[in-house]
Amino acid sequence: MSKRKKLIVIGNGMAGCRAVEELLERAPDAYNITIFGAEPEVNYNRIMLSPVLAGETTFDEIVINGRDWYADNGIELRAGEEVIAIDPATREIVTATGERAGYDRLLIATGSSPFIIPVPGASLDGVIAFRDIEDVRHMTAAAKKGGRAVVIGGGLLGLEAANGLRTNGMDVTVIHLMDTLMERQLDEAAGFLLRRELESRGIEVFTEASTQEILGEDVVEGVKLKDGRVVPADLVVMAAGIRPNTSLASHAGLECNRGIVVDDLMQTSDPDILAVGECIEHRGQVYGLVAPIWEMCRAVADTLASTDGQGYGGSVISTKLKVTGVNVFSAGDFAQGDNREDIVYRDAARGIYKRVVISGDRIIGAVLYGDTQDGNWYFQLLKDAEDISENRETLIFGPGFAGGANADPNAAVAALADTSEICGCNGICKGEIVGAIREKGLTTLSEVRAHTKASASCGSCTGLVEQLMSLTLGENYNPAAVEPVCSCTELGHDDVRRLIKAKELKSIPEIMQELEWKTPDGCAKCRPALNYYLVCDWPEEYADDYQSRFINERVHANIQKDGTYSIVPRMWGGMTSSAELRAIADVVDKFDIPAVKVTGGQRIDMLGIRKEDLPAVWADLGKAGFVSGHAYAKGLRTVKTCVGMDWCRFGTQDSTGLGVRIEKFMWGSWTPAKVKMAVSGCPRNCAEATCKDVGIVCVDSGFEIHFAGAAGLEIRGTEKLGLVET
Numbered sequence: 001m002s003k004r005k006k007l008i009v010i011g012n013g014m015a016g017c018r019a020v021e022e023l024l025e026r027a028p029d030a031y032n033i034t035i036f037g038a039e040p041e042v043n044y045n046r047i048m049l050s051p052v053l054a055g056e057t058t059f060d061e062i063v064i065n066g067r068d069w070y071a072d073n074g075i076e077l078r079a080g081e082e083v084i085a086i087d088p089a090t091r092e093i094v095t096a097t098g099e100r101a102g103y104d105r106l107l108i109a110t111g112s113s114p115f116i117i118p119v120p121g122a123s124l125d126g127v128i129a130f131r132d133i134e135d136v137r138h139m140t141a142a143a144k145k146g147g148r149a150v151v152i153g154g155g156l157l158g159l160e161a162a163n164g165l166r167t168n169g170m171d172v173t174v175i176h177l178m179d180t181l182m183e184r185q186l187d188e189a190a191g192f193l194l195r196r197e198l199e200s201r202g203i204e205v206f207t208e209a210s211t212q213e214i215l216g217e218d219v220v221e222g223v224k225l226k227d228g229r230v231v232p233a234d235l236v237v238m239a240a241g242i243r244p245n246t247s248l249a250s251h252a253g254l255e256c257n258r259g260i261v262v263d264d265l266m267q268t269s270d271p272d273i274l275a276v277g278e279c280i281e282h283r284g285q286v287y288g289l290v291a292p293i294w295e296m297c298r299a300v301a302d303t304l305a306s307t308d309g310q311g312y313g314g315s316v317i318s319t320k321l322k323v324t325g326v327n328v329f330s331a332g333d334f335a336q337g338d339n340r341e342d343i344v345y346r347d348a349a350r351g352i353y354k355r356v357v358i359s360g361d362r363i364i365g366a367v368l369y370g371d372t373q374d375g376n377w378y379f380q381l382l383k384d385a386e387d388i389s390e391n392r393e394t395l396i397f398g399p400g401f402a403g404g405a406n407a408d409p410n411a412a413v414a415a416l417a418d419t420s421e422i423c424g425c426n427g428i429c430k431g432e433i434v435g436a437i438r439e440k441g442l443t444t445l446s447e448v449r450a451h452t453k454a455s456a457s458c459g460s461c462t463g464l465v466e467q468l469m470s471l472t473l474g475e476n477y478n479p480a481a482v483e484p485v486c487s488c489t490e491l492g493h494d495d496v497r498r499l500i501k502a503k504e505l506k507s508i509p510e511i512m513q514e515l516e517w518k519t520p521d522g523c524a525k526c527r528p529a530l531n532y533y534l535v536c537d538w539p540e541e542y543a544d545d546y547q548s549r550f551i552n553e554r555v556h557a558n559i560q561k562d563g564t565y566s567i568v569p570r571m572w573g574g575m576t577s578s579a580e581l582r583a584i585a586d587v588v589d590k591f592d593i594p595a596v597k598v599t600g601g602q603r604i605d606m607l608g609i610r611k612e613d614l615p616a617v618w619a620d621l622g623k624a625g626f627v628s629g630h631a632y633a634k635g636l637r638t639v640k641t642c643v644g645m646d647w648c649r650f651g652t653q654d655s656t657g658l659g660v661r662i663e664k665f666m667w668g669s670w671t672p673a674k675v676k677m678a679v680s681g682c683p684r685n686c687a688e689a690t691c692k693d694v695g696i697v698c699v700d701s702g703f704e705i706h707f708a709g710a711a712g713l714e715i716r717g718t719e720k721l722g723l724v725e726t
Contacts (some may be wrong), residue, residue, distance in 0.1 A: 004032045006303065007099060008093055010083045010248065011109030012037025015277025015293050017065050019107060022301030024073055030305060033075045034101065036093070039132060040080035042066055046132070047425050053136050053164030055523030057487040086252035088270050092601055105304060108249060108260060112242040112278040112288065113190055117152065121214030127236045130161045139237065143168035147234030147683075148563065150174075150223045152211055152711045154181040156238030156319065161196075162203050165237070167524045169551050171559055171611075173204040173231050175211060175223065177240075185319040185330040188588045189346075189353055190369040196325055197351070202502060202552065202559045206231075231563065244279045244286055259286045263309035266300035282314060289317050294427030318379045318424070320372065322462045327368075329375035332382045333357065334365035342580060345396045349714045354396055361389040373463060374398035376562075380420045413467040419481075422468065423454040423461045430468065437472050445469065486525040488518050497533050506538050508545060531562035532670055552632035555614050565614060566607040568629035571668060574602025583624030592619055601638035601676065603629055623726075630667070637676050639663040640688065644681035645697070653698035655681035690718045701725065 007023075009016045037043075048062040057086060070077040078095075080517050085094040086108075092100045111257050114129035116122050128138050142149070143165055151162045154176030166172045174181075180191035181198075195205050206225070214236055215222040222232045244259035255269040257260040259281030266274045276296045278288055287293060292315030302309030318331035318613030334357045345354040352370035356363055356378060357648060362385050366378040377399045381388060394401040400411035416422075418431030436442060448465060449456040455465040470477045484490050491499070496515065505511045508530050522530070531548035546554050559563035569584070584604055587598055594608040609617055618628075630637060641659035645651030659679040666677075678689040679696045688711075695706040695718050702725040706718035 004030065005104035006102060007031035007033045007105050007107065008103040009033065009107045009109060010086075010093065010112060011277070011279075012039065012041075012043055012077070012079060013109060013111055013277070014064070014290065015111065015297060016107065016109030017043040017107065018294060019276050019297040019300050019304075020073075020075065021065075021247045022297050023304050026301055026307050026671070027305035028073075029628060031105070033073075033076060035070070036078045036081050036083050036095070038080070038082040039134070041133060042070075042077070042079065044133065045425070047132065049130070049136050049579060050160035050164055051487075052133070053130075053139055053161065054167040054704045055164075055486070055525055058519065061131055061487060063074060085247065086248055086253075086273070088252055088273065091272070103272075105274065107274040107300065107304070108273065110245040110248060110279045110334075112244050113665060114238055115241040115243050116238050117209055117211060117240050119213055121216060121220065122238075124214055124216045124220045124236075126216070126220035126234065127214060127238065129238050130157055131242075133350075137237065139165060140168065143170050145234070148173070148232050148234040149237065150231050150236040151237045151239055152223070153239035153241065154178070154205065154207065155239065155241070156182060156185070158237070159198065161237050161239055161667065163201070163228070165235070166203050169524065170235070171204075171551065171563060172202070173206065173233075173563060174198070175209045175225070175231070176205070176207050177210055179208050181205070181207070181265075182319075182328070182330075185367075186328065187334050187355060187367050189355070190328065190330070191368050193351060193353055193369050194326065194328060199561060202562055204559070204561045211542045220676055242288055243280065244281070246279060249273075249275065249279075257281050257284075262298070265303045267297060267303065274300050274303060274640050279320065282312060285314060289319065289424075291316055291421065291424040291427065298427075307568060316379075318375065320375070320424070325341060327370055327372045329372035330367040331375070331379045332363070332365035334367050340364070340608070343392075343396045349568060351713055356396060358388070358392075361387050361392075363388060376420060376422065376464060377415055380416055384417075400652040410467050410471045413464055414471055422464050423452075425461075426453040426456065428452050428454040433465065434472050435470055438468060442469075443473060443476060451589070463566075485529055488512075488522055488526050489515060491515060493529065497537075500533055500537055506534065506541055508534070508548065521601065529554065535670060555611065556618060556628045556632070557609065557614055558632045560607060561609075564608045564610055565616060566605055566631070567606045567609060567614070568599065568603050568631035569622075569626035570629040570663075572663050573639055573656055573658065575641075575660060576604075580624060580626070583621065583626070587617055587620050590620070602640050603631075603638060605631070623664070633670070634673055635668070635670050635675065636663065637674050638668045638678075639666070640676070640678040640692070642681045642686040644678075644679075648681055648686075651681035651698070652685055652700050653681060653703065655679040655687065655696075655698050658703075659687075660696075660697065691716070692718065699723070 042063055043065040045062040045064050052059060076463045080601055082096045083093050084096050091104050094100050101252050114131050128135055149170045149172050151158045151174045154174050162172045162174050180188050181194050199205055210226040211223055212226045213224040214300045215224055220233055220236050222230050224230050244254040246260050249260040250256045258277050260268055260275045262268055262275050262280045262282050268275055268277055277293050295315055296312050298581040299309060299312035320329050339359055340706050341358045343356045355367045357365035363378060363382045368375050388395055395687045400414040416430050422430050422433060422505055424426055433452050433454050440451055442448050442451060448454060454461045483492060487495055499515060503514055505514055511530055527548040531545050534542040535544055552558055559565055593606045597605040599605050639659040639662050641656045644655035645653055675693045677693045677694045680687040680689040681698050683697060685697060689697050690706055691709040691711040697704040704723050704725055705721040707721055709718035710716040
């Protein structure tokens with residue numbers, strides 16, 4: 001048996017450890033392996049830092065390789081020990097403590113560092129990056145104090161940070177230099193839809209905005225833009241890009257440009273030193289996404305194991321955004337150019353946009369927003385440079401309609417080759433999943449995750465994996481169990497609601513203890529849900545926990561794009577009086593409120609109120625008899641009315657009085673979504689009752705009751721429930 005060589009890996013992150021995993025599969029006895037990592041942690045999934053920040057999962061749940069993995073594979077882990085120098089002449093590395101360790105082969109996987117824009121104030125306390133778990137811990141601690149956060153950078157990482165901080169209750173502003181969010185991955189149309197979605201969540205977005213200075217003496221207080229605007233801030237997150245960590249390599253005399261230069265075998269200018277991950281430059285390209293890094297890891301493992309491989313030839317990349325509820329996919333080149341054609345599908349009502357870019361009967365780029373289930377299919381056609389001339393007419397509708405066929409729900413995954421990548425986070429192909437299902441008799445999603453790692457990371461490929469299971473198993477497929485409320489529990493919403501009633505649980509701590517919550521205080525996802533259920537189930541006994549509500553509900557106002565708030569007092573049935581109008585005018589003058597708007601719901605909206613003025617504004621409105629119009633809530637918004645038989649020549653019933661009675665009866669109640677109602681005094685329907693959630697149309701013989709209408713992104717007429725006399 002030949003003597004094992006010494007392999008040192010600098011970097012205990014995803015790239016370094018994945019390369020070691022691939023090496024152990026090929027040559028488990030070839031090396032004595034030592035891994036040095038600057039962080040005092042085991043290998044964890046950095047892709048999942050965003051869900052950790054958002055409170056959707058925990059650090060323990062994103063660990064990829066626990067300490068047992070290192071021990072079981074005979075790997076010496078030196079976590080928390082930074083390597084500060086490489087000496088190629090003696091084949092040694094030097095740690096921060098001065099220790100020297102020799103190697104036969106060296107693998108550099110030092111990743112990248114966040115780009116900190118060089119502006120005054122960048123070193124203030126409260127200015128951080130978003131790259132590792134320690135950054136997440138700092139951000140979570142800051143979010144507990146509330147206040148405002150500014151995220152500099154509207155790329156993939158910046159938007160994930162913004163969403164996580166917003167979920168934690170902070171007021172968030174994104175400052176982006178370019179005119180389109182994620183401009184490297186999205187075209188203008190998709191970027192507009194993304195911005196609209198983020199703003200609907202209360203995230204303020206400034207595009208074409210350049211940071212001039214970060215304000216504050218010892219602690220950050222705000223961000224000043226070059227156009228003179230100042231954005232208040234208690235926390236500033238730098239997410240303006242990354243730079244490959246090349247200093248170790250360059251000081252060791254290795255060739256470096258933007259990254260550490262490697263060949264197709266992942267060898268540096270010193271053939272005994274290899275490099276992989278975000279720190280490398282290959283054929284003039286650097287990569288910051290996980291899918292190409294997995295391809296590099298396979299290539300570097302082939303080199304280290306001296307096995308015949310194809311080497312690394314570069315990557316065509318695709319991107320999926322992981323902000324919860326936002327489905328975005330892009331791949332290839334979608335810039336404007338000569339000899340290119342666009343096929344575009346838009347459905348504004350459903351928030352869906354698809355664009356496929358074609359050149360010479362080949363797909364060269366794709367952007368999908370809202371419906372991304374066909375993304376992998378387009379990506380495979382792009383990578384394979386497949387001729388799409390025969391399917392051109394139906395191409396935009398996906399593989400289910402390829403060749404004019406009727407839609408097949410599993411067509412997208414059935415059309416993929418076995419080599420097609422299903423799980424980008426872990427580099428798992430279709431053939432690997434199908435093979436594991438058949439060979440190991442896997443019938444549930446959890447089993448597939450455990451044996452293949454597919455869908456075990458960010459979860460964006462879960463739908464594809466489930467389609468693949470359905471396609472492979474047919475009737476033997478066992479669909480996944482109910483989705484849990486959050487990562488704090490295994491229970492779904494229905495089970496939690498049932499147990500609250502059955503066990504008579506009447507407080508959030510009682511629920512968490514009795515139902516064995518994994519975390520002592522819950523998270524931003526479960527606490528609002530539990531608070532809602534308790535208010536509904538025990539309205540006379542449970543005291544509403546305002547800290548478990550979202551920020552708009554806590555301050556009874558809607559955050560606006562400039563960081564100010566708007567207030568809409570309730571006006572019963574759209575009726576008001578001179579005294580109420582004077583009170584509103586006095587408040588507008590007293591607090592210098594810049595805008596007053598009559599809404600479509602027959603109310604008055606006051607816009608531009610400073611957050612610190614909200615309590616005093618509500619105090620004055622309360623003295624005048626106003627209550628909140630709940631323009632921010634999942635509850636009753638308005639009951640719109642016409643003047644009815646009191647004034648109208650065509651009125652058949654007292655629509656105004658009925659609307660007032662309904663609103664006074666219903667206001668303050670919580671519902672799963674916002675509710676808008678209306679009462680029209682006659683079939684002429686001046687109050688537009690037939691496009692509301694619940695509408696009443698007065699007729700001579702009584703009242704028509706309508707339901708399930710909509711007049712937002714989706715326009716939908718109501719269905720008629722029936723006619724009642726009283």
